Amino acid sequence: MKITLYIWRQSGPNDEGKFVRYDVEKVSPHWSFLELLDVLNNQLIEKGEEPVAFEHDCREGICGSCGFMINGVAHGRQYAPEGRTTVCQLHMFRFKDGDELYLEPFRAKAFPVLKDLMVDRSAFDKIIEAGGYITVHAGNAPDGNTILIQKDIANEAMNAAECIGCGACVASCKNASAMLFVSAKISHLGLLPQGQPERKRRAQRMIAKMDELGFGNCTNQYECEAVCPKGIRKDFIGRMNRDFLFSVNTETESKDFVGAI
Numbered sequence: 206m207k208i209t210l211y212i213w214r215q216s217g218p219n220d221e222g223k224f225v226r227y228d229v230e231k232v233s234p235h236w237s238f239l240e241l242l243d244v245l246n247n248q249l250i251e252k253g254e255e256p257v258a259f260e261h262d263c264r265e266g267i268c269g270s271c272g273f274m275i276n277g278v279a280h281g282r283q284y285a286p287e288g289r290t291t292v293c294q295l296h297m298f299r300f301k302d303g304d305e306l307y308l309e310p311f312r313a314k315a316f317p318v319l320k321d322l323m324v325d326r327s328a329f330d331k332i333i334e335a336g337g338y339i340t341v342h343a344g345n346a347p348d349g350n351t352i353l354i355q356k357d358i359a360n361e362a363m364n365a366a367e368c369i370g371c372g373a374c375v376a377s378c379k380n381a382s383a384m385l386f387v388s389a390k391i392s393h394l395g396l397l398p399q400g401q402p403e404r405k406r407r408a409q410r411m412i413a414k415m416d417e418l419g420f421g422n423c424t425n426q427y428e429c430e431a432v433c434p435k436g437i438r439k440d441f442i443g444r445m446n447r448d449f450l451f452s453v454n455t456e457t458e459s460k461d462f463v464g465a466i
């Protein structure tokens with residue numbers, strides 16, 4: 206089949222950027238979307254043109270590197286209505302001959318465009334550095350199951366831990382809010398016993414960093430939940446807000462962050 210792509214081409218962060226049309230012929234329904242771009246890039250290189258820059262790593266839907274908008278929706282989620290998907294897991298059998306697709310990078314103040322479809326998502330790393338960790342005494346590895354965790358709590362922690370940090374939630378929110386991502390990280394650690402010692406500080410520091418980096422607030426429209434390739438639920442935002450409010454009322458560090466409420 207033939208697919209027409211209108212791809213956002215931007216040579217660097219300071220370039221204005223524009224859509225450029227590319228027609229790709231003989232597209233196999235078995236290709237993944239990234240393989241479609243690989244084929245296009247081979248053709249561009251053969252013609253002596255600049256290939257399209259896009260991010261990828263695992264190509265298995267687990268690393269969170271890939272991600273851009275396809276016809277206005279992060280990861281092209283609308284083409285996999287019965288399941289969650291990342292761009293690397295979206296296959297061409299979802300499309301039909303003659304489809305015209307607009308590809309553009311995630312757009313958010315905190316995710317500046319580096320080149321073409323690639324954005325700088327290091328703001329997420331800075332939020333994790335602010336508090337998304339636990340501190341443990343180093344030493345021999347403890348035996349498995351030394352700390353018993355109730356099954357339903359372990360399951361819920363794993364539900365939150367599924368977040369792959371792709372940034373689709375930010376790109377889909379009119380406020381460019383990172384609250385679904387941050388709430389997944391805070392909930393994952395906060396549900397487990399190992400995450401308790403730093404739980405209050407974690408909520409304050411990660412939320413303060415999120416605000417500092419220019420992410421917006423949640424206004425309860427849940428576009429983030431609708432596109433999330435890992436099914437992170439909006440309930441985690443409520444859990445994060447409860448952790449934050451509880452912590453600012455009970456932790457001394459709160460005086461520095463109380464303005465963030």
Ligand code: SF4
Pocket residue numbers: 367368369370371372373374375385386389429432433434435436437
């Ligand atoms: S919450 Fe979902 S959409 Fe947001 S970064 Fe995590 S996996 Fe991606």
Ligand code: FES
Pocket residue numbers: 260261262263264265266267268269270271272291292293294
């Ligand atoms: S390349 Fe890793 S999730 Fe898509």
